[in-house]
Amino acid sequence: MSNLTKSQSKSYRIAIVGGGLMGATLAAFLAPSQAEIYVLDNQPREKAYQSTHVIALSAGASACYAHWLQSDLFAEISTKIQRVETTAQGGAGKVVFTASTLNVEYLGLVLNASALLRALHQTLAQHRHCHWLESTTCQTIRSLESGVTLHYTTSDATLQTLTVDLCLIADGMHSPLTKQLGFGTQVHQYHQSAIVGQCSSVLPHRGVAYERFLKTGALALLPFGERGFWYVLVVDETTTPAWLAMHDTVFLFYLNEQMGYRVGLITAANSRHAVSLSQTLAPAVVANRCLVMGNAAHSLHPLAAQGFNLSVMDAHHLATLFQNFSKTEQGAIQTVLQSYQQQVATYQQRVIQAVHGLAVMGTQAWLSPFKSLGLSCIGQLPTVQESIATWSLGRY
Numbered sequence: 113m114s115n116l117t118k119s120q121s122k123s124y125r126i127a128i129v130g131g132g133l134m135g136a137t138l139a140a141f142l143a144p145s146q147a148e149i150y151v152l153d154n155q156p157r158e159k160a161y162q163s164t165h166v167i168a169l170s171a172g173a174s175a176c177y178a179h180w181l182q183s184d185l186f187a188e189i190s191t192k193i194q195r196v197e198t199t200a201q202g203g204a205g206k207v208v209f210t211a212s213t214l215n216v217e218y219l220g221l222v223l224n225a226s227a228l229l230r231a232l233h234q235t236l237a238q239h240r241h242c243h244w245l246e247s248t249t250c251q252t253i254r255s256l257e258s259g260v261t262l263h264y265t266t267s268d269a270t271l272q273t274l275t276v277d278l279c280l281i282a283d284g285m286h287s288p289l290t291k292q293l294g295f296g297t298q299v300h301q302y303h304q305s306a307i308v309g310q311c312s313s314v315l316p317h318r319g320v321a322y323e324r325f326l327k328t329g330a331l332a333l334l335p336f337g338e339r340g341f342w343y344v345l346v347v348d349e350t351t352t353p354a355w356l357a358m359h360d361t362v363f364l365f366y367l368n369e370q371m372g373y374r375v376g377l378i379t380a381a382n383s384r385h386a387v388s389l390s391q392t393l394a395p396a397v398v399a400n401r402c403l404v405m406g407n408a409a410h411s412l413h414p415l416a417a418q419g420f421n422l423s424v425m426d427a428h429h430l431a432t433l434f435q436n437f438s439k440t441e442q443g444a445i446q447t448v449l450q451s452y453q454q455q456v457a458t459y460q461q462r463v464i465q466a467v468h469g470l471a472v473m474g475t476q477a478w479l480s481p482f483k484s485l486g487l488s489c490i491g492q493l494p495t496v497q498e499s500i501a502t503w504s505l506g507r508y
């Protein structure tokens with residue numbers, strides 16, 4: 113059994129369990145603090161690059177990346193959202209946000225999750241004190257007042273030990289490790305699926321994103337590439353097999369009808385797959401030296417595209433705290449964890465409640481008449497528009 117045991121170094125030793133988007137983002141934001149960082153991910157890196165879904169990053173979240181990485185990581189790999197149009201089927205209400213009226217360069221960025229992960233890996237490769245342990249599965253975590261000990265297995269099934277000052281648990285939705293430490297997650301099933309895929313139109317998208325509340329769900333189109341969109345169609349879970357089995361021509365016809373040809377004629381739609389939708393929430397700080405982050409802490413409904421943006425804000429707050437507290441200070445880790453909890457609690461709760469409300473309101477058929485009315489009202493109230501826009505920009 114070989115060990116990465118505790119050093120007497122003055123910098124922190126941090127383990128990040130899970131090398132998904134959250135784990136990689138945490139490592140990249142914490143790297144400037146000179147902490148010795150170990151990311152344990154049970155997948156080989158190449159497999160993670162095969163992920164096809166896109167992320168809509170708010171302007172606030174992308175500013176966090178620019179701050180910590182000191183570079184414009186996304187210029188080459190993202191599409192800028194300049195305008196968002198929200199409408200309700202069968203209603204006159206419409207809410208429009210534009211980057212120019214809000215005085216920002218863009219409202220958000222759409223980028224492939226795998227391109228983001230690749231860019232983060234390239235950044236991390238420049239930090240000698242950051243170690244990416246791929247194909248490595250964390251089996252147990254033992255958190256004591258003096259430190260955290262992790263036992264993990266490598267690809268050849270060797271058992272190893274790692275001792276650190278802090279463990280960030282970013283092992284994804286339902287977080288098995290949080291459960292192992294004796295902390296449950298609260299789950300709310302929406303009994304819905306997101307049918308996700310790519311489509312393309314005859315017209316250029318001009319950076320416009322669309323969100324449309326339908327009688328029985330919602331449809332979002334995110335501009336991507338030159339003429340492409342990523343669509344997210346929220347449907348009742350019982351209808352999922354029918355949506356997946358639907359002939360491409362029929363599905364195309366449906367998309368065009370629902371969008372009312374606002375985006376021009378949609379001519380192709382492919383790579384359709386389904387994601388089951390639920391909200392899962394875990395306590396933030398567990399077992400005195402462990403912090404739960406990313407989807408493991410809060411997995412949200414995708415309708416407002418806030419899930420990962422919220423996680424990026426969390427990582428930003430944590431990294432800022434690490435800059436301010438030196439390891440040599442008495443009880444520094446506990447102070448960081450307490451301060452973190454205090455800082456994030458209010459905005460996390462606000463975003464989680466708002467996304468949940470939107471998910472319920474936006475996808476219930478019986479609320480259909482109110483959606484249009486609500487949008488008409490919001491359209492007439494600049495102050496309400498402004499607060500929604502501020503929130504969507506990721507300024508929590």
Ligand SMILES: Cc1cc2nc3c(=O)[nH]c(=O)nc-3n(C[C@H](O)[C@H](O)[C@H](O)COP(=O)(O)OP(=O)(O)OC[C@H]3O[C@@H](n4cnc5c(N)ncnc54)[C@H](O)[C@@H]3O)c2cc1C
Nearest residue numbers: 130132133134153154168249250283284406407419420421
């Ligand atoms: C279709 C789709 C569209 C989305 N769109 C958006 C969007 O527009 N905007 C947005 O903000 N969010 C969006 N999201 C959510 C977003 O993708 C996630 O919030 C984001 O990927 C962060 O995930 P994570 O890193 O916390 O968890 P995960 O991606 O689940 O990563 C967890 C990692 O931990 C590893 N792991 C698990 N257990 C262990 C263990 N014991 N040891 C070692 N490694 C382990 C896993 O292999 C995995 O690599 C979308 C999600 C989906 C599915």
